[in-house]
Amino acid sequence: xxxxxxxxxxxxxxxxxxxxxxxxxxxxxxxxxxxxxxxxxxxxxxxxxxxxxxxxxxxxxxxxxxxxxxxxxxxxxxxxxxxxxxxxxxxxxxxxxxxxxxxxxxxxxxxxxxxxxxxxxxxxxxxxxxxxxxxxxxxxxxxxxxxxxxxxxxxxxxxxxxxxxxxxxxxxxxxxxxxxxxxxxxxxxxxxxxxxxxxxxxxxxxxxxxxxxxxxxxxxxxxxxxxxxxxxxxxxxxxxxxxxxxxxxxxxxxxxxxxxxxxxxxxxxxxxxxxxxxxxxxxx
Amino acid sequence: xxxxxxxxxxxxxxxxxxxxxxxxxxxxxxxxxxxxxxxxxxxxxxxxxxxxxxxxxxxxxxxxxxxxxxxxxxxxxxxxxxxxxxxxxxxxxxxxxxxxxxxxxxxxxxxxxxxxxxxxxxxxxxxxxxxxxxxxxxxxxxxxxxxxxxxxxxxxxxxxxxxxxxxxxxxxxxxxxxxxxxxxxxxxxxxxxxxxxxxxxxxxxxxxxxxxxxxxxxxxxxxxxxxxxxxxxxxxxxxxxxxxxxxxxxxxxxxxxxxxxxxxxxxxxxxxxxxxxxxxxxxxxxxxxxxxxxxxxxxxxxxxxxxxxxxxxxxxxxxxxxxxxxx
Numbered sequence: 001x002x003x004x005x006x007x008x009x010x011x012x013x014x015x016x017x018x019x020x021x022x023x024x025x026x027x028x029x030x031x032x033x034x035x036x037x038x039x040x041x042x043x044x045x046x047x048x049x050x051x052x053x054x055x056x057x058x059x060x061x062x063x064x065x066x067x068x069x070x071x072x073x074x075x076x077x078x079x080x081x082x083x084x085x086x087x088x089x090x091x092x093x094x095x096x097x098x099x100x101x102x103x104x105x106x107x108x109x110x111x112x113x114x115x116x117x118x119x120x121x122x123x124x125x126x127x128x129x130x131x132x133x134x135x136x137x138x139x140x141x142x143x144x145x146x147x148x149x150x151x152x153x154x155x156x157x158x159x160x161x162x163x164x165x166x167x168x169x170x171x172x173x174x175x176x177x178x179x180x181x182x183x184x185x186x187x188x189x190x191x192x193x194x195x196x197x198x199x200x201x202x203x204x205x206x207x208x209x210x211x212x213x214x215x216x217x218x219x220x221x222x223x224x225x226x227x228x229x230x231x232x233x234x235x236x237x238x239x240x241x242x243x244x245x246x247x248x249x250x251x252x253x254x255x256x257x258x259x260x261x262x263x264x265x266x267x268x269x270x271x272x273x274x275x276x277x278x279x280x281x282x283x284x
Numbered sequence: 285x286x287x288x289x290x291x292x293x294x295x296x297x298x299x300x301x302x303x304x305x306x307x308x309x310x311x312x313x314x315x316x317x318x319x320x321x322x323x324x325x326x327x328x329x330x331x332x333x334x335x336x337x338x339x340x341x342x343x344x345x346x347x348x349x350x351x352x353x354x355x356x357x358x359x360x361x362x363x364x365x366x367x368x369x370x371x372x373x374x375x376x377x378x379x380x381x382x383x384x385x386x387x388x389x390x391x392x393x394x395x396x397x398x399x400x401x402x403x404x405x406x407x408x409x410x411x412x413x414x415x416x417x418x419x420x421x422x423x424x425x426x427x428x429x430x431x432x433x434x435x436x437x438x439x440x441x442x443x444x445x446x447x448x449x450x451x452x453x454x455x456x457x458x459x460x461x462x463x464x465x466x467x468x469x470x471x472x473x474x475x476x477x478x479x480x481x482x483x484x485x486x487x488x489x490x491x492x493x494x495x496x497x498x499x500x501x502x503x504x505x506x507x508x509x510x511x512x513x514x515x516x517x518x519x520x521x522x523x524x525x526x527x528x529x530x531x532x533x534x535x536x537x538x539x540x541x542x543x544x545x546x547x548x549x550x551x552x553x554x555x556x557x558x559x560x561x562x563x564x565x566x567x568x569x570x571x572x573x574x575x576x577x578x579x580x581x582x583x584x585x586x587x588x589x590x591x592x593x594x595x596x597x598x599x600x601x602x603x604x605x606x607x608x609x610x611x
Contacts, residue, residue, distance in 0.1 A: 036394050087585050093393055094338045098536065099584040101529055106577025112570030214570070218525060222405045229398045260413035267406045274399055275385035 005255060007134050012251030013244065014137075017144035018205060020243035022220060023227040024151055024236055025198030031171045031234030032191045035085055035096045039104035041217040041224060043080075043196060046107060047073040047203025048212040049115065056122050070200030077196020078189055085192075086185075104217065111214035119211035126208060143205035150201050151240065154194070167191055171234065223250075223263070226270040232280020242281060246270075296453075303445045313441050315558060319550045320448035321510045324455040326535040326546030328502035331462055332495050333532070334540045336392075336475035339496075341400030342503050342531045344407035345375045347523025349504025350511035351411060351418060354426045357435065359417070364436040368508040375504035376497050378403075383496040387489050390478065401525065408524035423518030426511065436512050444513050451509065455502055456543060462495060471495060503531075533580045539590025548592050 026040045037043075047069045054065035084099050126138040158164035170177045170187050178184050210216065227246055231238030246266050253262035273281060306313045329342050352371030356362040362370075382403055386396055412420045431439045438444055463471070470491050473481040482488050511517045520526055530553070538549025553576065560572040587594050 030394075036398075084581055084585065091588065092336065094336065094397065095584050095588060097394060097397060098338075098532065099581050102533065102577050102580030102584060104577070105529070105533070105573050105580060109570035109573030109577060113574055222401060222525060225398050226402055229395060233394060258413060260409045264406055264409045264413060267402045267409070270402050271382065271399060271406075274391065274395065275389060278389050278391050278395065 003133050005252070007136075008251045008255035009248065010134065010136060011140065012248045014140035014144040015251065016244035016247035017147035018140075018202065019220075019224065019227055019247055020240045021147035021150055021198065021202050021205070022224045023231065023239035023243050024154060025195045025202070026224060026228050027231070027234055027236045027239045028154070028191060028198070029195040030228065031236070032167055033081070033085065033089075033188050034093065034174075034234075035089075035100070036225075036233070037080070037100045037195070038097055038221075038225070039080075039100045039107060039217075040195075040199060041221040042104050042107035043073050043076060043199040044203045044206060044220070045111060045212065045214065045216050046076060047200040048207045048216070049111065049120075051203060051207050052120050052122050052212050055124075056120070062122075062124060066204040069203055070197050073200030073203065074193045074197035077199065078193040080196070081189060081192035086188075104221075108214050108217060115214065117214060119213045121211045122207050124208060137209070139208040143209065146201070146205055150198065154198070154236075157194075163187075163190065223266065226267065230270055230273055230281055232282060235280055235282060238280045238282040245281075299449060303442055310441075313445060315554060317441060317445050317448050317513060318510075319547065319554055320445075320452045321506055321513065322534070322554065323547030323550035324448075324452045325503050325506040325510075326531055326538070326550050327452075327455050327459060327543075328499045328506065329531045330535045330540035330546045331459060331499040331502075332492075333535055334475075335471045335495065337492060337496065338393075338397045338532070339400040339499075340397045340525075340528050340532060341402070341404035341407075342500070343523045343525065343528035344400075344404045345379070345500040345503040346507030346510070346527065346531075347407045347411060347519065348375045348378060349507035350517050350522045352504075353508040354424065354511055354517055355417060358424070358427050363434050364508065364512060365434070368505055371508050372501045372504045375500050379497045379500035380493070383493050384489075387492045387496075392478065401528070404523065404525055404528045408519045411519040411523055418517075418519075421519060423516055423521075425516055428515065436509075437515070447509065448513075451505070452547070455506075458498065458502065459543060462498060467491070533576070535590075536588075537580060537583050537590055539592035539594070539596075541589055542592040542596055545590050545592040549590065552591070 022041065022044070026037060029035060029037055029040075050069040050072050051062075051065045054060040054068060055062050060068075080100070080103065084103065085096055088095050088099060126142070129136040129138055129141065158168055166177070166182050166187055167190070170182060170184060174184065206216075206220075223246060227242045228239055230246070231240070231242035249266045249269065250259075250262045253265050302316065303313055325342070325346065329339065332339060349368070349371035352374055353364045353367030356367040356370060357364055382399065385391075386399060391399060411418050415421075418424055426435075426437070429435045429437060431437065462468075470481065470486045473484065473486060474488050474491060478488055507522055511522060534549035534553045535546040536549070537552060538547065539545030542548075556576065557572045560575070564571055583590065589597070
């Protein structure tokens, strides 16, 4: 087997972990609150800028900067829900998607206004791991492992804690849970904060591999939405499967042809699959 | 009704007289032409948007229209008079390929929005990938030949103004036709509850497909003419996610339920952009879109019917005032 192809496949697996983490937060929000945060990757961008400023400019330790960034983005998620989603929860679902679309415009252009269109690098160079003849970026491996740990943590939280059970129950039947004494509003706020926190975690991992710029959301946004829909909106396990499927397509086609073509193929495949299986690849 | 007719006649006369009041190389005329061309695209988006069929991929149709006519002209010297219909035909096929399975399998709401978002990405990325002919991200320019009706290029803005005006009026006419009588009732019923509409004997698939294809084809034509006027095409400005969202938001801000709403949206967004550009120069790139983003959020929360929608409602409350355009 071609050693470079193997490297492409491995890189695809690493990318898959990162995409899965991105999809996870979005899926949680959709599954519980029934809202699509179209500005989700812009929250990640905000987290990346926070880490950049704290670490590269104010010289905070990287891990501390990451923790603060996660807290900030979680807070932002909470505020986003409280100020924008809550007032229009009762209106047509598409309105909520469009309101977060306004937030996308705002975050993108506000970042341009504040920081300009420069590409900024946090300035951490992690070593390259050599596995025989295969070069593997340590940053990617770290991202992959952390993403998996994050996903596992979320799973345990949802499966094992009282709050997690309440969140899952709301996702299944929002009318009944209110009658059973679950404070729906509080659950929504907590879910939004967790979704924001996951975006912050993704920011910590992305900032090690990519430069920050105001339009980074356009690079990762569309593919993240495709993955969520493909896995079945709200279906977290499906999202993880779809993330690895898409990342392999991107890596392998990108290896044989070109990066643009690999994304084109990924999106075309998305359209075909969604038409064949409108409720996601894992739908029964 | 007669008062509405008089208002429409006066408005039309003012629009016809406008370019003669301004100088033909005027900056304002340039803005008005763009408002009309973008306004007709936004109006076309509203055809389906107001029945709950939200497309986040109209940039794809604009891009297919603009690139088809411009490439045919640059590569084969084919006149835009044939190139634009070719782009429209291609767009119709594309809309059918996407629309038929989506509507057949009842892909609605978020899912439809995200499928069309993917479509916009596919078209933008294909344009970038085919950089040998399209110039990729750097964009391309239609081959300039000075003033020529064959090439649909004019040194003078006057011709473009009247072309844009005629097209804009035609699209308003199509809007009236699409939303006439039973058709409109059928589409409204579909927007409210598809299953119930189906049970009431409405051919949901056909109605939705029809309005989707009409909307897409007009958007393609608008994209072509816009490229002819600006004489520059770029995958970011005529295809892709950015322009697709811009279409959606301008239409909503102006009011997609009103005939003139999307055009008001075009006027509002373009004036805001230009005003801030003049005010700040290029020091504050992003200022316009920052304000734009906040306004959109506020619009969706407080005025989901848009500016014109609210204005019309206010006018209706006053018993004697019937000057609002008849819906």
